[in-house]
Amino acid sequence: MNAAHRASAAAALAAATRWRPAEFVFWAAAAASWFLLPDQYLLLNEVAIFGLFALSLDLALGYGGIVSLGHAAFFGFGAYLAGLLAKWGIGDPLLGLAAAGVASMLLGFATSFLVLRGSDLTRIMVTLSVSLVLFEVANRLTWLTGGADGLQGVVMAPILGRFEFDMFGRVGYAYSLSVLFVLFLIARRIMSSPFGLSVRAVKGNALRTAAIGIPVTGRLVAIYTLAAAYAGIAGALLAQSTQFVSLDVLAFHRSADVLLMLVIGGVGYLYGGIVGALLFKVMQDWLSGLTPQYWQFWIGLLLVLLVVVGRERIFGWPLALWRRVAGRRA
Amino acid sequence: MTRIRMVLAAMATLMLAGTAEAQQTVRIGLILPMTGPFQSTGRQIDAAVKLYMQQHGDSVAGQKIEVILRDDAGVADTTRRLAQELVVRDKVAVLAGFGLTPLAMATAPIATQAKVPMVVMAAATSSITQQSPFVVRTAQVVAQPAVAIADWALQNGVKRVVSLVSDYGPGYDVEKWFNDRFRQGGGEVLAALRVPLANPDFAPFLQRAADAKPDALFAFVPSGVGSILAKQFVERGLDKSGIRFIATGDVTDDDIVNAMGDVVLGMVTSGPYSAAHPSDTNKAFIQAFEKANNGMRPNFMAVFGYDGMHAIYAALEKTKGGIDGTALVEAMKGLSWESPRGPIMIDPQTRDVVHNLYIRKVEKVDGALYNVEFATFPMMKDPAKAAQP
Known part of the structure; x- marks a missing residue:
């Protein structure tokens, strides 16, 4: 009985980690976009960057259950760090990316203890205040960040010494997409490991999780720190591919937008952020091209429709899949 | 044929x-x-x-x-x-x-x-x-109206000022240009106040300005906030204590000046354009x-x-x-x-642009508030670039 139980649990875990055909199609389409849509590199580059940013929020919110309205803090921190490094002559993109990731991770670790105090509403306030504090710091340190004028003089070296960032976004998009893919693989691996499952358990019921011997605080700190690192890398990607950093990387609307993207795409299955970023950015670009003054109205309307009709009904299959797997496991 | x-x-x-x-x-x-x-x-x-x-x-x-x-x-x-x-x-x-x-x-x-x-x-x-x-x-250019109003103030008997700017990039620029120019011209800047951009309660700042007893208060705030500042300036009686209110043209932007109400009447500002330009x-x-x-x-x-x-x-x-x-x-x-x-x-x-900078006063024209020009600094270049050729 016990052995059979364990075997079925193992099978369920294996099924959860297995690559599904739809996932192959998804990434094949992403790769194909680089060959087929040369006109859209710049927009797609933004989609990849915000996809990564939303993926990072998904780790915190969708898996860890940590509601954050200040996720831009890490995004902006990473962006400024990568921008400053390039300005000071360390223009190697991968090095900048790694530095931004590590630094944001440390910042995430440090602030995670604040976030753990209290429940959802408190968390919203705390994350929001952390991002506001960083915004004000960047605003004040004019000598360092350029303040409201933005950071000037970001010069990037070619990637791996060979691929120079070009104006058409060709290299930039390939770079962002590759980084997104690699980080996605890592996130996928982590989230289907026992560690990832225990994080999901914490979200499900922290009290019970603690009762079966999983350190709740430790798990939340870990997932929040990981999410911060991801957000920092996304910010660094933006700074490197646009070679400019301005205060609005830390602004509230970044945090709100990324939450919106995640809500559009759906939380808790890693693809939600990327799909949401794609839909949000393409919709925004298309609508604001049609009607520069009133596009926000149409986006708002679409969001309302999305909520009224139900996202599950529109793109519910991955969620349904997850549910089935989760259901079988339980 | x-x-x-x-x-x-x-x-x-x-x-x-x-x-x-x-x-x-x-x-x-x-x-x-x-x-x-x-x-x-x-x-x-x-x-x-x-x-x-x-x-x-x-x-x-x-x-x-x-x-x-x-x-x-x-x-x-x-x-x-x-x-x-x-x-x-x-x-x-x-x-x-x-x-x-x-x-x-x-x-x-x-x-x-x-x-x-x-x-x-x-x-x-x-x-x-x-x-x-x-x-x-x-x-x-940010420096143009700041320099113009500083020069005008010096020429018109203002010897001591308090400057009040919003706490952000353009605010610092204006503060620097106005105060430097004013000091160069022999004036005295009693205090340089910075108010939060997002939380415009001017009362404590206006009190400090009033205590310093300047000849004029120089202000630079985003245009929407200007009317609150003007209102509190009058409410606290600074206008009656003989302090003049001078500002850059953004404060009495044509877009909103008419809606700001009579509190801004008589306010002197500098700018390159007024809808009342004759x-x-x-x-x-x-x-x-x-x-x-x-x-x-x-x-x-x-x-x-x-x-x-x-x-x-x-x-x-x-x-x-x-x-x-x-x-x-x-x-x-x-x-x-x-x-x-x-x-x-x-x-x-x-x-860069070279244009006239006008000193204007808010007046009522046909029942609506306008910035009426009364002095001109002709064809002013960007003072920043003139200083470092």
Whole structure:
């Protein structure tokens, strides 16, 4: 009985980690976009960057259950760090990316203890205040960040010494997409490991999780720190591919937008952020091209429709899949 | 005979058709904040650009002009991406707009790389024109109104001031320019106050200003906040204690001055444009603008956009429709014309704007509040660039 139980649990875990055909199609389409849509590199580059940013929020919110309205803090921190490094002559993109990731991770670790105090509403306030504090710091340190004028003089070296960032976004998009893919693989691996499952358990019921011997605080700190690192890398990607950093990387609307993207795409299955970023950015670009003054109205309307009709009904299959797997496991 | 004539006529028609086909479309990429907190800037400029094209036709030197409007919502990386897309995908000959300094700063490298002129219609930090040899500015420079009002104050018996600015980039710039100029001229700055941008309760700051007993309070705050400041200034009785209220023109922006109420009556400000500017060019401009926009009064941003379009049109005339970026910038250098704001010139050395700075006083004209000009600092260059040649 016990052995059979364990075997079925193992099978369920294996099924959860297995690559599904739809996932192959998804990434094949992403790769194909680089060959087929040369006109859209710049927009797609933004989609990849915000996809990564939303993926990072998904780790915190969708898996860890940590509601954050200040996720831009890490995004902006990473962006400024990568921008400053390039300005000071360390223009190697991968090095900048790694530095931004590590630094944001440390910042995430440090602030995670604040976030753990209290429940959802408190968390919203705390994350929001952390991002506001960083915004004000960047605003004040004019000598360092350029303040409201933005950071000037970001010069990037070619990637791996060979691929120079070009104006058409060709290299930039390939770079962002590759980084997104690699980080996605890592996130996928982590989230289907026992560690990832225990994080999901914490979200499900922290009290019970603690009762079966999983350190709740430790798990939340870990997932929040990981999410911060991801957000920092996304910010660094933006700074490197646009070679400019301005205060609005830390602004509230970044945090709100990324939450919106995640809500559009759906939380808790890693693809939600990327799909949401794609839909949000393409919709925004298309609508604001049609009607520069009133596009926000149409986006708002679409969001309302999305909520009224139900996202599950529109793109519910991955969620349904997850549910089935989760259901079988339980 | 008639047949030959018919053939000739047919040939002529064909040739005409041929030239009509050869006529290119010159695209202008206009990037403005049409949504978000700075949308008033975007809407004013957009309306002015439309008006200019309506008045001057949509073709210059045989080229058809097409304006592609994009909204960046005031976010710098969006501005940059839109500029790149406009250059790469839509092959625009000119980029224009740019509502805020970081937006222009982020885009300047694109202008350099693509060799596309970039006409700045709003962003006002001095160093923007130095970011790329393709930047041409028809807006104003932050230092101009600050220096003008400092000089005027010194000439009019103001010896001691307290300065009060909003706590952000443009605020620091204005504070520096005003206070430095005022001290150089022998004046005394008793206190330099900075108020939070987002939380405008001026009471404690006004109290400090009142305690210092200056001759005047100099203020620079975003235009929407100006009326609150003016109201509290009067409520706390600073006007009665003999302190004069002076400011840069942004505070009594034409867009909102009428709604600010009688508290701003008599406030002295400096700026390159007032809707009350007494010239025929301006009267015609105001009339056409209000007619086309449901009675909306144009403000300085609208005039900056209008003049930006003029610079582009005039440059295309000069190049005979040629759209080479370097040639267009060359053609814009040294342009001078009569704008609704008065005479204006593009400095051939710095590609920056040279225009009159007016000292104005808020008065009631036909029942509405206007900034009425009463003194002029003629053809002022950017003081920042004059200081470091």
